[in-house]
Amino acid sequence: MSSATKALTLLSYFSTARPEIGLSQLCRIAERDKATTYRQLQALESVGFIEQNPATKQYRLGPALMQLAQVREATVPRKDGAKTVLRTLADRTGETAHVTVLSGTTLYGLCECESPHHGTRAVIDINTFPLHATASGVCALAFGPSNLHAVALENLDEFTANTPTTEAKLSELIEAVRETGISHSDQCYEIEIQGIAAPIFDHTGHLAGAVAVACVASRFTPELAHTIKTELLIAARDITHNWGGTIPRPIEQSWAKSLTKVTEQETAS
């Protein structure tokens, strides 16, 4: 881990829940030395990545991030192309929808949209999604570059009793997703949360990310699952299109198959 990486990592401790952090506090959270941390904060401040609240002496994220994010979005317009679709998805399903983007071997959260339909709802409060324990992650494993597999196996943390912590279990999940084109995580990351995800592709035909719905488990019924899957596929197509990509033929075929199957089950019951 380079010193630059270590300094940058400090930024990840800031969140909407904890927007300002003091020096000592940050040292405790990050389990770092005070002198080092202080100097790293100075370095970050000098380039505008953080700034110090003059009143409290606490640190918070800085203005340079706004510019860079603007350039990023102008370069790779992901957020704009996802936001409206996400809102529709959240609205039609009544559950929290979110989009992740794959960069290298890491799956980053891009955008989240909660539905106002229910009082209780899932809140997505993670920055990087564990590949093995989330619907979006397994989706990436199923359709993303093959080197993701090794990365996933290196980190099989057990978040809940349902988390797949063995290669066998994970491969089984991945195989199922490859067949249906839709990923389903039954409380693998968080208890009480069911996740369903579909892949998004870029103009090169590679996996660009995933769109997912996080559903409170107690509300989860076969009917809702069907609605979510239907809407999810629409959203995945729309976002893929907005990002300038196209859904690969095999994926579209597996989607067609799995949706009719679901419908048959529905009508049978």
Added chain:
Amino acid sequence: MSSATKALTLLSYFSTARPEIGLSQLCRIAERDKATTYRQLQALESVGFIEQNPATKQYRLGPALMQLAQVREATVPRKDGAKTVLRTLADRTGETAHVTVLSGTTLYGLCECESPHHGTRAVIDINTFPLHATASGVCALAFGPSNLHAVALENLDEFTANTPTTEAKLSELIEAVRETGISHSDQCYEIEIQGIAAPIFDHTGHLAGAVAVACVASRFTPELAHTIKTELLIAARDITHNWGGTIPRPIEQSWAKSLTKVTEQETAS
């Protein structure tokens, strides 16, 4: 300069004009060693600040910036509170409007809005504003913390023939701004561009940034200047309000005085 700072500085070479940069190209632009630059890019990529376009192998800004910017805006909502005001300002003046924020001793560009009224228009393509050579910068010097002065004097680059490059000339400008509450830069940074700026304050009563209009010099008339000043003061009040601050009494008084003076001049001519 710490190694982290050096790595972070690489990010500033990315812009909407040059969104993707290859390794060799970046080395030339930044005048850096290839091996070092490569490792720094790796470090930046590992934390999602940049990513490599798999097709071209070129680097571009990464997705982690989007999240951080989101947290920053949730923490210190600057952009939202400026955008609509800026649009109105650009619309009513017919010129390009922009907002800068002061962080430490650096003045960062936050947001820009061009007016569609004219074919030729000013484009704000800088990230950090020189304190001595821009209307916003002199505004910050006039009403910001006193330590800015020393920073400004350390860097009196001559951009045009009009740029104030001596302490005396700069002090003269600052004094004028302190009296009128409005800063005017007559082609100090870029030839053919007139800048007019007004200060913005935060809830602690300290200077938070500036709002400015960049006007193509050939269109600049006393009438337009008057319009710009009038609208600028409205914008400064609105943004200050949106950022939870208030305009200090003395500033409001100097504004009242300088606007009536301008009006007198207008009517006299």
Added chain:
DNA sequence: AACAGAGGTTCAATATATGAACCAATAGGG
């Protein structure tokens, strides 16, 4: 086939990061 340019890698030299201990200032408690 030879060449030029790209991205990426190696290793010794050395500049840079590190952290225990230390200061100064502030806030609360007895």
Added chain:
DNA sequence: CCCTATTGGTTCATATATTGAACCTCTGTT
């Protein structure tokens, strides 16, 4: 009013991570 426990910030010898010239490998051009 002193004592203690915080805080943010600083110092300096030590040791570790950064550096860059030279090198490799691959790709497209002449």
